[in-house]
Amino acid sequence: MRQNFHFRKSSFSSEAVECVEIATNIxxxxxxxxxxxxxxxxxxxxxxxxxxxxxxxVAGAFNR
Incomplete structure (x- = not known):
């Protein structure tokens, strides 16, 4: 059974479709x-x- 997560993506993503979404409601x-x-x-x-x-x-640890 899947949890009832409420996913959202960053406001910086705007209308982009290739994003990571997170849920923190549980x-x-x-x-x-x-x-x-x-x-x-x-x-x-x-x-x-x-x-x-x-x-x-945020600290840029993964920046190229």
Missing amino acids: PDIVAIRDSKAPEGPVIQLSPAPWDTFRDAL
């Missing part, structure tokens, strides 16, 4: 999916690893 779970495949797999993390990943993105 306590202690951050869900991540590909916007091109909404019925596809969903990655579920606890908030701590998500926060670490998000902070690294």
Whole structure:
């Protein structure tokens, strides 16, 4: 059974269709999916690893 996640994408994505969407509406779970495949797999993390990943993105750790 799939959780009842309420996914959203970044406001920076505007009308882009190739985005990562996240859901944080269920306590202690951050869900991540590909916007091109909404019925596809969903990655579920606890908030701590998500926060670490998000902070690294913001800091530019993955910039080319």
